[in-house]
Amino acid sequence: DTAVSQTPKYLVTQMGNDKSIKCEQNLGHDTMYWYKQDSKKFLKIMFSYNNKELIINETVPNRFSPKSPDKAHLNLHINSLELGDSAVYFCASSSGQGRKTQYFGPGTRLLVL
């Protein structure tokens, strides 16, 4: 009964490839996020979706394209991967109700060679 799940957990790929990371939440939340944690361990927001609509798009290269087929899913597609994309990517979700606590997935560790 995992609340926020991500696949794959590990992703090793070559520069220039295109890859996708999937995220699913079974909490009934209406908002989902993608965060990036770089090698220095700083966690930063990349995108935020509310009811399948893009709300926040930080200064992320347009090689990164999030897609939300429904409220429970927010996938991240990355084109033309670069060495600097190596990081841990976390998906999260929250609800418009109550205290708006965010629940995070376990992370996807991306290594670009």
Add this chain to the structure above:
Amino acid sequence: DAKTTQPPSMDCAEGRAANLPCNHSTISGNEYVYWYRQIHSQGPQYIIHGLKNNETNEMASLIITEDRKSSTLILPHATLRDTAVYYCIVRSPNSGNTPLVFGKGTRLSVIA
């Protein structure tokens, strides 16, 4: 959201209370103090939040000073599994479903 300041690292003996401080001197009247932690190789995890009264749940206690310019997260009986980076975050209740802004946090090491 107001900025927070936390010590970069702390040690705590196993079984003792871990007291993690956070300064948020520019907090405004309606902003809440949230605490999250990130255990190694895991996603951040919500711990507790409060406005001005002290709060307690099954994980921790949160003590907020009367002037609300600082707070302390207390883990009453730290275990090795509490070793993690702890983040203090100040947020407006009108933030809606906006992203969390993480600082550098405090790396807590619980020592046997």
